[in-house]
Amino acid sequence: DGDPDMIKVLDFGISASTDQDSDEERLTMPGSALGTPEYMAPEQCRGELATEKFDIYAIGVIFFEVLVGHPPFQNESFVEVMAQKGREAAPSVSTFRKDIPARLVKLIADCLEIDPADRPESAKLVLDRLEEILHRMPREPSGPLAIVRTGMHRGRVAGGVAVAAL
Numbered sequence: 001d002g003d004p005d006m007i008k009v010l011d012f013g014i015s016a017s018t019d020q021d022s023d024e025e026r027l028t029m030p031g032s033a034l035g036t037p038e039y040m041a042p043e044q045c046r047g048e049l050a051t052e053k054f055d056i057y058a059i060g061v062i063f064f065e066v067l068v069g070h071p072p073f074q075n076e077s078f079v080e081v082m083a084q085k086g087r088e089a090a091p092s093v094s095t096f097r098k099d100i101p102a103r104l105v106k107l108i109a110d111c112l113e114i115d116p117a118d119r120p121e122s123a124k125l126v127l128d129r130l131e132e133i134l135h136r137m138p139r140e141p142s143g144p145l146a147i148v149r150t151g152m153h154r155g156r157v158a159g160g161v162a163v164a165a166l
Contacts, residue, residue: 037078038071042114045082052123053116059126060090060111060119063104068096072112089114103133 037045041057044050065071072090075081090112094105107129113119120126 037081038073040082040085041116042082042085043116045085051116053119055123056111056119056126057116059123060108063108064090064093064112067093067100067104067108086114101133101137103129103136107133 039058039061041054044054044057061071073081073084073088075084090109092105093100093108094102107126110118110120111126120129
C-alpha cells in the first residue's frame, strides 16, 4: 500500500482470453473501443476484436514511457491520439534517448508496429527477447540499463519492470 517498490496492475478489463472458444462474458465487443487511448493498439482504436496483439502494443507503450517519460503519442484530444496511431509510425525511443541499447530500441519498435502482423507473435516472445537483452546487460548497470532493471525514471514508475506472459 505504501511500498514504493510495488507496481499494481489494476485494469485487465480489455484483456482477451487466449481460449477462442471461451464463453466468458467480455467487456469489449467487436466494433467498440475501450481503454486509455495512449495505450491502445491502432486496431483496438478501430474497435476490432481483442487479441494478444493489443497487449503486446501496450507493453511497447509502457517500455517507451518508462524509458522516455511519456507515451509515444500524446495529444489533448483522445480522438487525435487514436487517429495518429493508425497513420503514423511511433517515434523511436532512440529519438529521445541515445543511450538505449539497440536491441531494446528494436524490441520496443516491434511492439509498437501499426500492423499487428508485424508485432511479435506472442507475449512470450516479447518476454524471451527482453530476458535476452537483460541477460546481456552488466550486473551493475548504469544509465538506461539501470532504468530497465529498476523501473525508475523521473519518479514516474517505482519498482522493477515486470512483464506477464499472457
